[in-house]
Amino acid sequence: MTAEPGTRVLKADADAIKAAARCLAAGGLVAFPTETVYGLGADAGNGEAIARLYAAKGRPAFNPLIAHAADAAAARRLGLFDGAAEALAEAFWPGPLTLVVPKRPSCGVADLALAGLDSVGLRVPAHPVAHALLTAFGGPVVAPSANRSGHVSPTSAAHVLADLRGRIDMVLDGGAADVGVESTIVGCLGEPTLLRPGGVPREAIEHVLGRPLAVAPTPDAEAPLAPGMLSSHYAPKARLRLNAEAPQAGEALLAFGPTPPHAAVMLNLSPDGNLIEAAANLFSHLRALDASGASHVAVMMIPHEGLGEAINDRLVRAAAPKS
Numbered sequence: 001m002t003a004e005p006g007t008r009v010l011k012a013d014a015d016a017i018k019a020a021a022r023c024l025a026a027g028g029l030v031a032f033p034t035e036t037v038y039g040l041g042a043d044a045g046n047g048e049a050i051a052r053l054y055a056a057k058g059r060p061a062f063n064p065l066i067a068h069a070a071d072a073a074a075a076r077r078l079g080l081f082d083g084a085a086e087a088l089a090e091a092f093w094p095g096p097l098t099l100v101v102p103k104r105p106s107c108g109v110a111d112l113a114l115a116g117l118d119s120v121g122l123r124v125p126a127h128p129v130a131h132a133l134l135t136a137f138g139g140p141v142v143a144p145s146a147n148r149s150g151h152v153s154p155t156s157a158a159h160v161l162a163d164l165r166g167r168i169d170m171v172l173d174g175g176a177a178d179v180g181v182e183s184t185i186v187g188c189l190g191e192p193t194l195l196r197p198g199g200v201p202r203e204a205i206e207h208v209l210g211r212p213l214a215v216a217p218t219p220d221a222e223a224p225l226a227p228g229m230l231s232s233h234y235a236p237k238a239r240l241r242l243n244a245e246a247p248q249a250g251e252a253l254l255a256f257g258p259t260p261p262h263a264a265v266m267l268n269l270s271p272d273g274n275l276i277e278a279a280a281n282l283f284s285h286l287r288a289l290d291a292s293g294a295s296h297v298a299v300m301m302i303p304h305e306g307l308g309e310a311i312n313d314r315l316v317r318a319a320a321p322k323s
């Protein structure tokens with residue numbers, strides 16, 4: 001399909017969802033809300049659409065995409081679930097969890113989307129717009145976060161447009177993504193392994209499994225386990241200084257909790273000290289600090305529990321020297 005000159009932005013009502021499903025079926029690229037972040041969707045079986053998706057994002061082609069399904073039954077048609085995968089799907093789907101499982105030979109997801117792997121990352125999102133779109137489309141939709149590669153993930157339609165306007169066909173505007181960090185990725189290719197911390201806390205997963213998750217071997221740029229874990233992946237423009245007690249001269253402050261130190265430019269992830277609220281605000285606050293022109297940002301300490309593990313993971317990446 002010839003890309004339209006512009007990107008259509010539609011409020012996500014029933015008609016818009018039907019139009020989005022038609023657009024996907026015609027090989028188009030549609031950004032849509034999930035409860036974690038906005039995804040940039042393409043028909044999982046259409047290699048050309050997926051090639052355009054990588055180009056729109058500017059993403060290295062070795063980075064595999066998550067296949068999104070309307071429900072667990074549809075996901076099971078794409079991959080092979082062992083006991084741990086079944087238990088996690090039962091406990092957390094629909095929701096912010098991605099399971100990496102062996103792909104079925106019949107799965108139909110284009111090789112390009114899987115970057116040549118024999119496994120497939122599967123997710124059943126809980127957001128009503130995502131669910132309605134997947135149901136209307138009637139098949140799996142591959143969707144990375146709807147940002148240019150190396151930028152922070154979008155939690156609103158405006159963020160998507162800031163990165164991708166004119167490069168994609170449509171944005172379904174369904175309001176703010178409320179979890180705010182991407183899905184937790186668990187590899188179920190043997191010992192269940194945490195590949196990326198995210199919207200489901202590690203503790204909740206370990207509680208269901210009844211044992212600790214294995215730790216992913218250090219990601220390797222040649223053969224990454226979850227290549228999105230490359231250390232400079234989540235990159236705002238500003239330099240971040242983590243675990244700061246107070247801002248130094250010239251630094252803006254990304255605060256957390258009720259009693260932040262004074263700063264001329266400050267955004268607070270959660271004045272109540274609530275990690276769920278902090279996760280939801282993380283990427284939009286990083287973008288807003290970039291937009292304010294801040295070149296250096298002091299970030300207060302975030303407790304390393306619950307969603308704090310995912311928040312700290314993203315902050316460490318955001319602070320990594322840019323390659």
Ligand code: TXA
Nearest residue numbers: 036039064065119120121144145182183225226227228
């Ligand atoms: O919350 C989310 O997961 C969002 C929404 C849109 O669903 N998606 C998302 O996609 O964050 P993306 O592409 O930005 O990150 C997906 C991560 C990447 O690090 C990718 O390498 C990894 O999942 N991944 C996908 N399939 C994999 C596989 N078979 N094995 C290992 N890692 C995989």
Ligand code: MG
Nearest residue numbers: 144145153228
């Ligand atoms: Mg991403």
